[in-house]
Amino acid sequence: MIFIDTSAFYALEVEDDVNHSIARSFLLNELRSGKYGILVTSDYVLNEVLTLLRIRCGVKAAISFYRKASASKSLKIVWIDEEVFREAMKYFMRNEKYKWSFTDCTSFAIMKLLGIKYVFTFDRNFEQAGFNKLP
Numbered sequence: 236m237i238f239i240d241t242s243a244f245y246a247l248e249v250e251d252d253v254n255h256s257i258a259r260s261f262l263l264n265e266l267r268s269g270k271y272g273i274l275v276t277s278d279y280v281l282n283e284v285l286t287l288l289r290i291r292c293g294v295k296a297a298i299s300f301y302r303k304a305s306a307s308k309s310l311k312i313v314w315i316d317e318e319v320f321r322e323a324m325k326y327f328m329r330n331e332k333y334k335w336s337f338t339d340c341t342s343f344a345i346m347k348l349l350g351i352k353y354v355f356t357f358d359r360n361f362e363q364a365g366f367n368k369l370p
Contacts, residue, residue: 237369342354
C-alpha cells in the first residue's frame with residue numbers, strides 16, 4: 236500500500252506545478268505498475284486538495300478532480316473516524332518542534348494503523364514522522 240498526499244494530487248492535476256512532471260512520471264512508471272499495491276488517501280486529504288484547487292484553479296478544476304478520485308477503482312479512501320482522530324491527536328500533541336497540520340497527523344495515523352510505509356508526496360513532514368517519501 237502507498238498513501239497519496241495533497242501535494243502529490245495537486246502536482247498531478249496542475250500542469251504548471253513545479254512537481255508536475257515528476258508526479259506524472261511516478262504515476263505512470265511506478266504506481267500504475269502496482270509496485271506499491273493499493274493506493275490509499277483520506278477524506279481529509281481530499282478536502283485539502285479540493286480547497287486548494289478551488290482557490291488556485293477554480294471550482295471546475297476542483298470538481299473535475301473530485302469526479303476522477305471518487306470514480307477511481309484503484310484508490311481507497313479512508314474516512315476519518317474516532318480511532319483515527321484519536322491517533323492523529325497523539326501525533327499532533329507530542330511533536331511540538333514540527334509544524335504539522337492536523338490533516339498531516341490524520342494521514343500519519345492512517346498509515347500507522349494500516350501499516351503503510353510509503354507515501355507519494357512532496358511534503359517532508361512525512362519523513363519527519365518516519366515514513367518513506369516517494370518519489
